[in-house]
Structures are given as structure tokens and as C-alpha cells.
Amino acid sequence: MCGIVGYVGQRPAQDLLLAALQKLEYRGYDSAGIALVENKSLYLEKRAGKVSDLMRVLKASRATVGLGHTRWATHGPPTDQNAHPHCDCQKKIAVIHNGIIENYLPFKEELQARGHIFLSQTDSEVIAHLIEERYDGTNLLEAVREALRPLRGAYALAVVATDSPDEVIVARQGSPLVLGLGEHETFAASDIPALLAFTKTMVFLNDGELGVLRRDGVELCDFEGRRITRAPQRIEWDVVTAQKQGYKHFMLKEIHEQPHALANTLQNRYELATGKIVLPELQKLTEKIHKAQMVYCVAMGTAYYAALTAKYLWREFFRVPLAVELASEFRYSKPYLDENTLVIAISQSGETADTLGAVREARARGASVISIVNVVGATLTRESDATLYTHAGPEIGVASTKALLAQLAALDLLGFFIAQSRGWLAPEQTRPALESLVRGPALIEKLLQQEREIVRLAQVFYEKEHFLFLGRDLLYPIALEGALKLKEISYIHAEGYAAGELKHGPIALIDAEMPTVVLVTKESVYEKVFSNIEEVKARRGIVITVTDQINKEIERVSDFIIEIPPSSRWLAPLLFVVPLQLFAYHIADLRGTDIDQPRNLAKSVTVE
Ligand code: M6R
Secondary structure (H helix, E strand, C coil), X not given: CCEEEEEECCCCHHHHHHHHHHHHHHHCCCEEEEEEEEXXXXXXXXXXXXXXXXXXXXXXXXXXXXXXXXXXXXXXXXCCCXXXXXXXXXXXXXXXXXXXXXXXXXXXXHHHHCCCCCCCCCCCHHHHHHHHHHCCCCCHHHHHHHHHCCCCEEEEEEEEECCEEEEEEEEEEECCCEEEEECCEEEEECCCCCCCCCCCEEEECCCCEEEEEEXXXXXXXXXXXXXXXXXXXXXXXXXXXXXXXXXXCHHHHHHHCHHHHHHHHHCCCEECCCCEECXXXXXXXXXHHHHCCEXXXXXXXXXXXXXHHHHHHXXXXXXXXXXXXXHHHHCCCCCCCXXXXXXXXXXXXXXXXXXXXXHHHHHHCCCEEEEEECCCCCHHHHCCCEEEECCCCCCCCCCCCHHHHHHHHHHHHHHHHHHHHCCCCCXXXXXXXXXXXXXXXXXXXXXXXXXXXXXXHHHHHCCCCEEEEEECHHHHHHHHHHHHHHHHHHCCEEEEEEHHHHHHCHHHHCCCCCEEEEEECCCCCHHHHHHHHHHHHHCCCEEEEEECCCCHHHHHHCCEEEECCCCCCCCHHHHHHHHHHHHHHHHHHHHCCCCCCCCCCCCCCCCC
């Protein structure tokens, strides 16, 4: 949950590291630090607070080798001492770490007994001291490899030492790390966007691998010291897409990018004339898809709500019994898994520890895994049998928006593909759904034009402290998502419920102060949801109705209405979620919260 960056080259490292750190701040932003190696000495600065706070205290430096870190606290509160980098006793070695060293405590106690002085409460500091004991000033790679051998847990880390002033050592076990190659310079970072301004030629490090960054390139090896050769990849994302482009926040930009995200995810994956779904990346799993007797979908957060939405549609249209589970629960719930089980793992980042854990468990027990991932080359893609990429482009805002729409579209395509492969659905039967989905981008554009009305609504409600979101059938997961968006960026208490649950408890919360956002579609159980609105009104609740069915009855019972263009069951979830994202965004903006980096959160949750 931290961001790390390393550099060896010819340019002054400090500005470059800081620029990369600002791109990584979405991963953690409670403290930051850098270490620079120059003239065989270490210049180290670290602070609680954001990268901008660190920048204020930095001295100018011409060093061309260094490390940077932005932290999301796990062990020890966000203080100057607990910020990374961490050093050995001599202040000759500096280490930055993303992940958790689970067995750090006995090592810390042993090191202290041998006279090592620890300055922080972190798990990470043991790494610096373990390296110190194994480093004789010559082979830093070997010392790092030896130091890591007894450690358990997850890490992506980078190390510099004053006695090896022209290299950065990196290692990866369970946390992401990408290496960048430039002209007489090399880089390491937790993700691709951090490096895009410097290079597009990248090498992905796998778990159990180490690397040495030097000016003339990178050298890779495994934990046994065996050399690894890996061809670099060209990354096609561009720097501009990874910037705000005039929007106040990344989240707002990403909400507005949704028509593109949807169109890109659908593009070239179907033949509209015949209704055939074309997913060559899944061809190798055709036999497994044929034989699958059980299909699970695992994910966390917003990606989990995408899976819940798919459950309704898959059941209805594809005859696929889809069991949807939170990845964090799946692994420990003794799931039924064998070689005839198919697991679909959904993740924007492809780095979520819970989702990776579920996938590892599934594959270890013979199941096949198809992942739906947005970030190219992410760990999950390498731990799956096949990957269906969502082409939403980089999502920087911590609150997921465009990734959800892309996941919903990818799940539709995958459902069609499975149903067509198994002969449950003839291609021509798929055409109406496809025709509806391809209208999505234009309808979302139309919805985004209602932003001013949603701003006005946000102005009415931004001071409320509690919200209820109700939906039924495939709008139930969208109600959950609406509540999640609001709580994570505005810190307002919001709960999403299946509308039918209202009478079973949450109705007790309703009073004249409590706004309830109700999602109503003419496509499904309209009368029942309408009755739920009546129940809220009867208790003097405030009702904001989001609907594709405006009529006199709805107008009578609603205090406010957000209109959704009429569509289909395929498209409705994608359309209904857009105003909820905008509503959460503008409420948070009026409350003045840190929208792209909400408190306590991080974009990729790489620890369990
Ligand atoms: O990268 P992932 O899709 O695996 O992330 C899953 C969740 O952590 C993520 O959706 C989280 O809930 C977001 N903050 C939601 O906005």
C-alpha cells in the first residue's frame, strides 16, 4: 500500500524521484521520504505528510542515484521516524519497502540483542539491519538476497548503499514492481504511470525475483541467484492520459472518460452483424469453459459490485450458475474447487492481495482462472490462465469509476462468450444485447451533461451526515456502489441496501433528516420499488429518485429526481451508476475533502 521508486542515471535524481512519487501518492500518502547517494554519502530526508511537505524541506542535490517512498501506514503510525527510507546503524544503507514483513518481530529482537539500534516501529526497518550484517561493501545484490531469504510476507523493495554508489537493488515478493529502461538510465517503480514521463520501455519483475539497476541496464536473477533474461515491453499508455488535463480531480476526469472506457473495452470484441463474440485471449481455455461445472467470481470493493451485477444477468441470460464472493472471504470459506471449476477474478489494479490470494488458492486446487484486469502486466494477469483486459486507461483516483463500467462490459462479453462456446446462446440471440451495449457511450455522454443539476442537488445535501441507497435486482449492487462512493470520498455515513430489505431493519433510520436515494427502473420490479419509496415517504423521509421511468406517481413521491435515459437490462447498471458517482464527487468537493486521496485509503490494497 505504499509507492516506491528508484533511479540510477545521469540526471539529478531528486526532482525525478519527487515527480514519480507524486504519481504514486494515490497508493499511500501519510508520509514520504527520499535517499540520495552522492560522493559515497547518503542524503536522507523523510517526513510525515504528503510529498509536497517533504519537498519543502529538501536541499538541492546533484546526486544521480536514489530512492523515494510514499507511505500508507501498517506498522506504526505516520510519523517522521516511521517514514521510509530506513537505514542501517552506520547510515550507509537505505531501504524502501511496500508490503508487510510478517515475521519481522523475532528478527528485530535478535538484531537488538546483537546491538542494532532501531529508530522506528515499522516492520521494514529489519531489512536494512539484516542487509547490514551481510554486506561487506562489495556485493550488495548478494547481501540483499541473503537478508531476504528468511523473511516471510509481501514486499517490493529497493536498496541503495554508499559503498555501491552506482546501483539500486530491487526485489519483489507479492507486491508490484516495474522496471524502466532509458538511455544510460534505469528506473524502478510500483506502477507504470510513475515512469511514463521518463520511459515507455518496461520490464515486469515477478515474485521471487531480484534486480540490479545500473546506468547501462538491469540485470535480473531469482532468489537462488540464477540469471533471468526477460524481454522489455513497450507500454502504450501515454503521459497525457495519466494527467488531470484541466479537471479539478482525477476522479472527475475519470468519470468523464467513461464513454471512452466503455467503447474501448467493447471495441473489436464482437461482430455486430452476426452477434459473435471474439475473444482470442480466451481460446486456450475453450475446453475448460466447456467442462466447467461451477463458476465463481471473486473480487473486492467496486470490482465485487461489478461481479454482483453480473450474477443477475448471467443467471438470467446464460444459464451459468455464478457464485459471487468477496475474495477475502472466498479463500477462507473452504470453497468447492476442482479441475472443473472456473474462477473469474476481477480487479482494476490486478494487485489486490485478497484477490490474488483467492486466485492462488483456486489454482493450487486445480481450478482455471480468467482475470478481468485494467493494468497491463499486473500480477494477477501473470497468475491467471487467461486475462480479459478492460481498456479503461489508467485510473488514478482512489475511488474507482471508469474501471467499473469497463468491468461490467467485460463481464457481459465474457458471459456471452461462455454461453456461445457452450452452445447455450446462438450468436444471433446476442445481437440485441450487443446493439444495446454499443449505444452505451453515447447515452453516458448524455448523462454527463446533467452534471449541473447534480451539482445543485449536492448543494442541497452536502451537509447531511447519513444516507441510504436502495436498489433492487441488478440495481441493488449499484445502490451498494453509490453508498461506497459517497462514504469513501465524502466521509458521510452511507449504507446501500436491497430495497426489499428496507422493512427488515433500515427503515428504523428514516426520519425527516435522512435522505434516501432510490434507484428505480421500468425494466424490473418497478411496483415493488415504488412501494418502498412510499414507505420512506410515509416516515417523512427525503427521497431522491434515480429513474428511467418518470411519471406522475414518481413525481408525487420524490423530493428530487435524476433522470436516466431508457435503455435495457444490459445497460441500465452502467447508466444508473454515473449520476451516483457525480453526486458523491460534488458532495465531497463541497465538503472540501481530499477526493483523489481520501483519508485512510489507498488505490491498491496490496496487504490482506
Ligand atoms: O484494484 P481492485 O479493483 O482489485 O481494487 C478493489 C478495491 O480495493 C477497490 O474497488 C476499492 O473498493 C475502491 N476504493 C472503490 O472505489
